[in-house]
Amino acid sequence: MSGAHILAITSGKGGVGKTMLSANLAAALARRGEKVLVIDADLGLANLDVVLNLHPRITLHDVFTGKAPLDQAVIDAPGGFQVMLAGSGLIEYSRLTPQVREQLALLLDTVRPRYDRVLIDTGAGISDIVLYAVSLADEVLVVATPEPPALADAYATIKVLAMQQGRTSTMLVVNQTQRPGEGRHVATQLQAVLQRFVQLADGASITLQPLGNITLDTAVRQSVQKRQLLMLAYPGSDAAQDIREIARRLAEATATAAAGLQSPP
Numbered sequence: 001m002s003g004a005h006i007l008a009i010t011s012g013k014g015g016v017g018k019t020m021l022s023a024n025l026a027a028a029l030a031r032r033g034e035k036v037l038v039i040d041a042d043l044g045l046a047n048l049d050v051v052l053n054l055h056p057r058i059t060l061h062d063v064f065t066g067k068a069p070l071d072q073a074v075i076d077a078p079g080g081f082q083v084m085l086a087g088s089g090l091i092e093y094s095r096l097t098p099q100v101r102e103q104l105a106l107l108l109d110t111v112r113p114r115y116d117r118v119l120i121d122t123g124a125g126i127s128d129i130v131l132y133a134v135s136l137a138d139e140v141l142v143v144a145t146p147e148p149p150a151l152a153d154a155y156a157t158i159k160v161l162a163m164q165q166g167r168t169s170t171m172l173v174v175n176q177t178q179r180p181g182e183g184r185h186v187a188t189q190l191q192a193v194l195q196r197f198v199q200l201a202d203g204a205s206i207t208l209q210p211l212g213n214i215t216l217d218t219a220v221r222q223s224v225q226k227r228q229l230l231m232l233a234y235p236g237s238d239a240a241q242d243i244r245e246i247a248r249r250l251a252e253a254t255a256t257a258a259a260g261l262q263s264p265p
């Protein structure tokens with residue numbers, strides 16, 4: 001595979017921190033020297049524009065409807081990466097029409113050779129459009145919080161991705177942890193439940209790749225309120241440090257996977 005490594009960032013339950021992570025992880029990866037694009041694929045209710053305080057003239061909507069070429073929808077974000085924003089309230093895109101399918105796939109084909117990493121910020125849950133966006137990615141990262149409803153929804157999402165798309169490896173980030181070790185504990189629990197209750201064909205099992213946790217940190221809400229990236233407004237905060245660590249692990253995992261692909265059989 002050449003070009004960008006495409007990572008979909010998704011979740012079972014809404015509001016768990018996908019958009020916050022997408023934007024700040026992009027900044028952390030950019031700091032490591034990667035050329036990064038974030039695509040806002042929460043096509044119904046986008047809010048990456050709010051988090052980044054950007055007001056694009058041209059959005060994915062214009063690209064998808066043929067009103068503007070793709071290049072015009074790519075904009076520089078603070079944090080040293082680029083974004084393509086959906087534009088808010090595009091009700092027609094909350095449904096997965098053949099046109100949306102085709103356009104999303106075409107979009108990824110076009111941007112792949114131009115970047116090291118493409119992050120797709122999806123909506124929550126297992127709607128057709130979320131599942132389709134995830135299906136186009138090389139890897140999926142599920143965000144969950146330690147609360148039981150978020151964990152149950154993360155379990156359901158990971159299960160559906162394995163059953164429908166044959167994704168037996170899923171990355172996990174536990175957000176809003178309140179105790180040291182809580183993220184690891186949650187990942188271990190989730191892995192055990194998946195092992196026990198999800199039966200895949202050929203006896204395959206699902207492997208969770210925990211990338212780490214993000215501390216519940218008032219700096220996150222403050223940065224959102226200031227409409228600034230956490231990584232820029234509060235780079236020394238606990239949550240920012242956690243995100244840098246997640247970026248490091250992600251880069252490591254990608255390098256390991258690439259080395260595996262290159263080694264002789």
Ligand SMILES: Nc1ncnc2c1ncn2[C@@H]1O[C@H](COP(=O)(O)OP(=O)(O)OP(=O)(O)O)[C@@H](O)[C@H]1O
Binds near residue numbers: 124214239
């Ligand atoms: N680690 C954290 N510490 C404190 N607050 C957090 C943290 N992570 C997220 N939040 C809060 O949760 C809010 C929702 O986060 P975000 O918008 O990223 O979630 P989302 O998963 O993208 O939501 P949606 O499903 O609606 O797209 C943030 O605006 C922030 O206030």
Ligand SMILES: [Mg+2]
Binds near residue numbers: 018019020047
């Ligand atoms: Mg979001």
